[in-house]
Structures are given as C-alpha cells and as structure tokens.
Amino acid sequence: MSFDHRDPGTAESVWSPALRRELPALALDVDRVIVVAAHPDDETLGAAGVIATAAARGIPVDILVVTDGEGSHPDSPTHSPATLALARRRELREAASIVGIESEPVFLGLPDGGTDDHRDAIAAAVLRAVDREPSDRVLVLSPWRGDGHRDHRVVGEIVEDVCAARGVRSRSFPIWLWHWGGVDDVPWERAERLALDAAARDAKTRALDTHASQLQALSPAPGDEPMVHAGMRAHFERDGEVFFAPEPVAEPTARDAMAMPAAPSVGQDYFDDMYARHDDPWGFDSRWYEHRKRAALLAALPRRRYRAVFEAGCATGALTAELADRADRVIAVDLASAALERARARLADRRNVELRRATLPADWPEGAFELIVLSEVAYYWAGDDLERGLAAAVSTLSADGHLVACHWRHPVAEYPRSGDEVHAAIGARPDLVRLVRHEEEDFLLEVFGRAGARSVAAEAGLLA
Known part of the structure; x- marks a missing residue:
C-alpha cells in the first residue's frame, strides 16, 4: 500500500x-x-x-x-x-x-x-x-x-x-x-x-x-x-x-x-570480552560525556554525606571513587574480574571502600544502605531479574535512604531492556516516591526514596 x-x-x-x-x-x-x-x-x-x-x-x-x-x-x-x-x-x-x-x-x-x-x-x-x-x-x-x-x-x-x-x-x-x-x-x-x-x-x-x-x-x-x-x-x-x-x-x-525464548540477562562473557579488548570499554575516564554524567549524578544526591552506600556494577571504579568522598562506607560490586582489578588499583588508598565480585541480582549484599546506586546496570537484567533486583534494592534501602538510577536511553542490541523501561519499572513501584528527575536525550537520572521522603529543602529545614 x-x-x-x-x-x-x-x-x-x-x-x-x-x-x-x-x-x-x-x-x-x-x-x-x-x-x-x-x-x-x-x-x-x-x-x-x-x-x-x-x-x-x-x-x-x-x-x-x-x-x-x-x-x-x-x-x-x-x-x-x-x-x-x-x-x-x-x-x-x-x-x-x-x-x-x-x-x-x-x-x-x-x-x-x-x-x-x-x-x-x-x-x-x-x-x-x-x-x-x-x-x-x-x-x-x-x-x-x-x-x-x-x-x-x-x-x-x-x-x-x-x-x-x-x-x-x-x-x-x-x-x-x-x-x-x-x-x-x-x-x-x-x-x-x-x-x-x-x-x-x-x-x-x-x-x-x-x-x-x-x-x-x-x-x-x-x-x-x-x-x-x-x-x-x-x-x-x-x-x-x-x-x-x-x-x-x-x-x-x-x-x-x-x-520464543526470553532474552537472558547479560552475563559475564560479554563483560570479560569487553575488558579483554578495551582498556576503558565505555570511556569512563576518556569521555567528557561520562565525566559530566557522573557530576550530574553526584549533584542530584539529596544529601551531602551518606553512612553506607552500595554501588551495583562499579566497573573500573570511576564513580566509586567519588562516592567514597561522600560516604563513611562503600560496598561496590561487579561480575567482571578485569573490571575489579582496575577498580582495586584506582581505589587502593580508600580505606572506606570494599570491592566484591558478585552477579546481580542473585548475589545482592545483606545489610541496610542509606544510598543505593544503579548506574548503567539495570538494563542488563532480563525477565524476572529486573523485578528481583528492584525488590532487593528496596529491601536493603534504609528507612531514610535514597535510590539513584541513571541509564543510557538509546537502544543497544545486546541489552535486553532500554533505560526508559528500567526507569518506568522503578517509577511504577508503590513503595518508592520520586524525588529527582533529570531527563536528557541520552540518559535518564532519577532519585527515589521511601514513602514520606522529603525534598532537599525540607531536609535542610528551609520549608515549614
């Protein structure tokens, strides 16, 4: 026609x-x-x-x-x-x-x-x-x-x-x-x-x-x-x-x-291959885009300092280092050994950072975290893994905690989900409220808290 x-x-x-x-x-x-x-x-x-x-x-x-x-x-x-x-x-x-x-x-x-x-x-x-x-x-x-x-x-x-x-x-x-x-x-x-x-x-x-x-x-x-x-x-x-x-x-x-089999979550082989072929696979250190995005994420955090932070998928530790400047304790995980080796070299002098190898969401750490960071990670989770990951995040988020999510919006053939799908799933959860939303053509950045979470101005006593 x-x-x-x-x-x-x-x-x-x-x-x-x-x-x-x-x-x-x-x-x-x-x-x-x-x-x-x-x-x-x-x-x-x-x-x-x-x-x-x-x-x-x-x-x-x-x-x-x-x-x-x-x-x-x-x-x-x-x-x-x-x-x-x-x-x-x-x-x-x-x-x-x-x-x-x-x-x-x-x-x-x-x-x-x-x-x-x-x-x-x-x-x-x-x-x-x-x-x-x-x-x-x-x-x-x-x-x-x-x-x-x-x-x-x-x-x-x-x-x-x-x-x-x-x-x-x-x-x-x-x-x-x-x-x-x-x-x-x-x-x-x-x-x-x-x-x-x-x-x-x-x-x-x-x-x-x-x-x-x-x-x-x-x-x-x-x-x-x-x-x-x-x-x-x-x-x-x-x-x-x-x-x-x-x-x-x-x-x-x-x-x-x-x-039609459901697309699986992206596994270790994909990341091992990326790190074997590239020193800086996603340009964490070389691209202004990544530097600027990290700055935007850090600026969006409602609190100046956090007690305990969990970073899911820390890669080579570029963001981890800056989170450590604002936290008493940081636990950061990744499933790629090569990524963790580079992160350990970067963070060797940071006594408040613990790096672990883990496959998420299955190996989600126990404990309560005042800040949970999902940066460029949740679109790798296919099928029920996204729901499991979000459920684990909420269950380990402290009563006054914040969940920050930041994801690339353009389609990538290897990723089972888009960044928009991830943020739609987080935003649909009845146990979270959105405190911050920053939207660009290339990425979405949002911060969530539990029901009753207060704005930055309210926490600082600027609002009655």
Whole structure:
C-alpha cells in the first residue's frame, strides 16, 4: 500500500454513512489495558477514547511506545530527528495525562521505520508488558496490520502473535486506512466499536491537540508541513472508535511467542570480552560525556554525606571513587574480574571502600544502605531479574535512604531492556516516591526514596 499523507484522502463524509451500521461493542470487561503504539500519537489517534473510558472506570492502562517517531519530517530544515523525538515524547506524555493514564509510558526508542529489524526486541517488550501482572482479563490494543504503514504492520503482527500465544485478547485500530481506504477495504466482519460519551470525546480532542508536531506545521518552510491535516483529523473526532479482532487462524503462527525464548540477562562473557579488548570499554575516564554524567549524578544526591552506600556494577571504579568522598562506607560490586582489578588499583588508598565480585541480582549484599546506586546496570537484567533486583534494592534501602538510577536511553542490541523501561519499572513501584528527575536525550537520572521522603529543602529545614 502506497499513499501520501499530503493527499486530501477519503473524506469523512464518505465514512459517516458506513459507520452508522450496527457493530458489536468492544468489551471492556478487563482488569488492565495495554496500548502498544508504533509511534507517539498512534495511541491518541486510534485509542484515546478507549483509554479515557477505561481510566474513568478505574481500569489501569499501560502504554508501550516502540519508536519515537523521529522520522516524521525527513526533509525538515528546522527540526533534527533527535529534536522531533524529544518533542514527540513530551507530546505523548501530556496526551496520556489528559486521558487519565497515571503510569509512565514505556519508550523502547527503536528506529522509526526500522521496526522490521527489531521484531524480537518488540516481542520481548510486549511479553514483559503482558506478563507483568499475569491475568487472562487483559486487553492489548495496537495499530492494525493492514493499515498501509510498515511500522504499523510489524507492530500489529507482533502484538497479535504474542497475545495469541499467551491467550490474551487483542484488538487493532486503523489509522491510515481512513485516509487511503474506502468502505470495501474494511474487514467489517471482524469490526467492533466503542461508543464514546461526552467526557471521553472531550478528553480525546484535548489529547489530539497536544500532538502539535504532527497536526500543525513545524514552520512555514517546505518540509515542515503537518503530517495530519484537518481532513485527516476529522476521522478521529467521531463519537466512537473502531477496532478489528485478529483474523482467526487454524494453527499456531510460525512466530509463536510461547516458543520464543526470553532474552537472558547479560552475563559475564560479554563483560570479560569487553575488558579483554578495551582498556576503558565505555570511556569512563576518556569521555567528557561520562565525566559530566557522573557530576550530574553526584549533584542530584539529596544529601551531602551518606553512612553506607552500595554501588551495583562499579566497573573500573570511576564513580566509586567519588562516592567514597561522600560516604563513611562503600560496598561496590561487579561480575567482571578485569573490571575489579582496575577498580582495586584506582581505589587502593580508600580505606572506606570494599570491592566484591558478585552477579546481580542473585548475589545482592545483606545489610541496610542509606544510598543505593544503579548506574548503567539495570538494563542488563532480563525477565524476572529486573523485578528481583528492584525488590532487593528496596529491601536493603534504609528507612531514610535514597535510590539513584541513571541509564543510557538509546537502544543497544545486546541489552535486553532500554533505560526508559528500567526507569518506568522503578517509577511504577508503590513503595518508592520520586524525588529527582533529570531527563536528557541520552540518559535518564532519577532519585527515589521511601514513602514520606522529603525534598532537599525540607531536609535542610528551609520549608515549614
């Protein structure tokens, strides 16, 4: 299917009579809704009404966003792909808040237009979302595989396959079909509809407005035209949303997600190889990026000094040395012997530092820590290891302690998770509250405390 978003497309007046037909209602008798978007705004265009309706009924909704949509304006003279990616994430977060989503969206950050090369990573992320709270009463929504857009097709195929393998109900929403298609292109025999009340329609309208990078011109310059013109937008201001059930299949799909092994946590061989080939594998000492990031992490710590600190994955000890300047005692671990040898050489004169070899989260140390540091480590934990690691961190965090997390945001083929996924999992924990959030295109830095934790100003007595 080939189409141009700049074309007038099929007028809404063509669709209105066709959509008056009686369609089965989309059932929302579920405990949780998961919306998988190929790009930021898919969830709003296709399913904001369902999201608002579910949220109003007290049904939790999670959003998983596969790409940042950075390729929406390839010829823009004013916006780089990185700038567009940041803008589109901000727009989605605002839209999600408007329709009642309380959890932080999970951004995979995979290449816009390149989803076909990352099927396994997408499938693994969908599996994690589905399995996070196992239940048959889950509804997963995603773009329709017949929508005429490659990323929509790939994401739709993966979601249907994963859900079929897990026995979870899935439905797909068309977006570009309304632009390029006609009445005869719709699989009416599999169509369902959710009627939207006035509150849901209003929420969807306001959520649509947040996606300014797609609905408005970025500038008057050629290449900055709107991606969704007024005629196209009219398709998403209806009093109902249409979804398609999957095509029935007689046999399990070849891409059976049940047979798809979950990616393992990154193990010792990977790190041994990195240290064998490089003196400074990640540029801890040579790159200004790493020096600056450490400075940002240290500046974000709410307290000047800590009694006991635990650093998970200390590598060659660059951050460990600076933590030791602000702590009575530091326990730092790593699973790579070569890394620990270099850390010991760096920290030989630090009497308040204890270095240990350990594989996390299995070998989490006992005791209580006033500061726990997860810097560039948790995205190595696959499957249940992330939950085990976070549970261990919380269980060893002192009542007045802080958990700091800092992670690279760009996709790395060897890592089973993205930094955004890690921070979304930490932020979703009911036993932690966020005290600090520093977000850049390249990394996320957050500090958490237990419920009731006070801000820096409050701890310093500046607030009544």
